[in-house]
Amino acid sequence: MRGNPFDEFENVLDRLSQQVEQGMGGGLQVPGSVPVDVVDTGEEYVVTADLPGYETDDIELTLSDGTLRLEASKAESEEHYEGQYVRRERSKTTANRRIRLPEPVEEDSVSAGYENGVLTVRLPKVGGGEESKEIDIE
Template sequence: MRQNPFDDLEELLNRISKQVEEGMMTGGGLQVPGSVAVDVADEGEEFVVTADLPGYETDDIELTLSDGALRLEATREDETAFEEGEYVRRERTSKSANRRIRLPEPVDEEAVSATFTNGVLTVTLPKERGDDESKRIDIE
């Protein structure tokens, strides 16, 4: 019995579709082009956000914190072209990436710190401490 040639094509399309869907889903959210994949860890007293940003320099990255969310923006400028000759292949161009991460709890904005080492950005966000003292409530 002869196999339908479209069966192989359909199987290939199904595999591609599954890979695209899996590749776009990260951490329970949709990963859109230009978005940075991040890990957010709750370490008890603080949140630690880690993002891989290979090819970027510290000056290319901007972090802002507002309305309970951390915003990460990174822009890498296009390298200058050769003075002499021409490219045979050119795939590295200017690139920008961004991500807004909603934090699950308020953080102490004054104590936030960040490091960038070997293309890995680590942002430490200490949780905001409320009054640990209990307060008696009078009933009228």
Template sequence: MARGSSPFEEVERLFDRMGEMNRGSGLAVDLEDTGDAFVLTADLPGFDREDIDVELREGSLRISASRDESASHEDESYIHRERTKRSINRSVSLPEPVDKEETTATFKNGVLTVQLPKSRASEDATSIDIE
């Protein structure tokens, strides 16, 4: 327990840290209906474009991102490390069919934006390139 703090403050800090860890393991997304398209926005700080996969399959959009810090940092001078590997997966159901051929994705400043124009697309899986 930290000097000068009560046991209740310690418990509150513990709950805050647990909440931060749970939020960090998921992927929060926004899905906007602009009328003629859906626009999905997801924050992926710390990832590079090459770390991210976006796939449109059977009425849902799947986003996965993975990075491994340990391969690039083999320095033994660390006292404590928590950022060695991170992996996120999320599937979002789309309320209407989209035109998979016109779907685009961009990644800038840690933010993934996927434009999904509405249509009567087939249910085949399609991988989406990120610009």
């Protein structure tokens, strides 16, 4: 005897729903976005972002209204070779991410560092203002 077709359809929907949930929780990457980790240490938030291939001057960080805005842009590769390209994927790239912080942070004490393609931003908790503040990367 053949099963109810609606039961099979419901099973397919359940499997699809599980796959979407796993993808969202497992770091589903949106093109042009930057993968980040945000850790609450109790005293500060530490944001770590992967930005391989960028220089410090290519990255802009801004903190405004409790949101950290990260934008990175690099120009097309300057390397030119004689001949015709068979494949060219290294063109101008941009990446961005906005991270809403759960609590206010002390904007004057925010620091950022960039090493080996990894950006680390430290945002001490407490305080905060309404103005936008650009963050220098060391």
